[in-house]
Amino acid sequence: MRRGELERMKEEEEEKAKEEKRLAEQVKKQEAEAKEAEKAAKKAAQSTSIPVRDTESPNLESSFNISNEETIRRLRAKGQPIRLFGESDKDRRLRLRALELIEERGHERQGGHNDFKKALEDVESVEKELQSKNSKGKKKEGETINVGVLDLNLVKTDPDKLYPLIYYALKKVLKEWEEAMDERPEHVKRSNQGKLAAATQVQSAEYLKPLFKNLRSRSLPADVLARIAEIVHYMQKRQYQRANDAYLRLSIGNAPWPIGVTMVGIHERSAREKISRDQVAHVLNDEVSRKYIQSLKR
Incomplete structure (x- = not known):
């Protein structure tokens, strides 16, 4: 039972990492397409000498245009590392956006795992309370009847x-x-x-x-x-x-x-x-x- 719980938690972590990677690649692809569209529009404007307003570019750039301090604050609020090995500021913002997209999709992985994670947190909090009160070794008195x-x-x-x-x-x-x-x-x-x-x-x-x-x-x-x-x-x-x-x-x-x-x-x-x-x-x-x-x- 314990080994099964560990394997299930490990599989869910791997699936979450794959989902984050896939979303980050999708965002990068959309950003690259937006840049190519912008370059094509500029070339067309230069060839026709007609000023063209960039109204068709998506809001991806503006959504990622946040400061490094804000990026760090959001990542820490989500319990994520503020920088991975070899990660640039742009990659870090993309990773943050991927995490936010996962949360916006309605927390698909809510259920037994979250219940088990909550139980783990409850156990740790109870242990801290017991240590602070120096009540180690004491048994709780119950209302059980010997049947x-x-x-x-x-x-x-x-x-x-x-x-x-x-x-x-x-x-x-x-x-x-x-x-x-x-x-x-x-x-x-x-x-x-x-x-x-x-x-x-x-x-x-x-x-x-x-x-x-x-x-x-x-x-x-x-x-x-x-x-x-x-x-x-x-x-x-x-x-x-x-x-x-x-x-x-x-x-x-x-x-x-x-x-x-x-x-x-x-x-x-x-x-x-x-x-x-x-x-x-x-x-x-x-x-x-x-x-x-x-x-x-x-």
């Missing part, structure tokens, strides 16, 4: 009793995960892998909040509640293979047709009544459920 192994018979007999049992069981595991992160040595916390692990924990806790809200309000669908109860039951018994099987049935279903399909034709088929809701995936229903189901696996 026994969840009984799967409650799924059929009394589903309402499952809500508090699942709630406190997940809260307990989440608190143990947080304490395990806090008890790590300082050099592990400061390492890149340590920060990624802490950010994963913070992100999972944030994504699980909608699930806890549904558990408190007792508003989970019956099939989702049954699958989560199975996951918690097998997790408490340390039968992780069966817990993973329950997670797969919850996330992707076990139907032999594409994920989420409930009707494979316009007419009723003989096998239509065999399709039940527990065979249909829930991980793709909406973004909120996708996040807390994946965090539940973590």
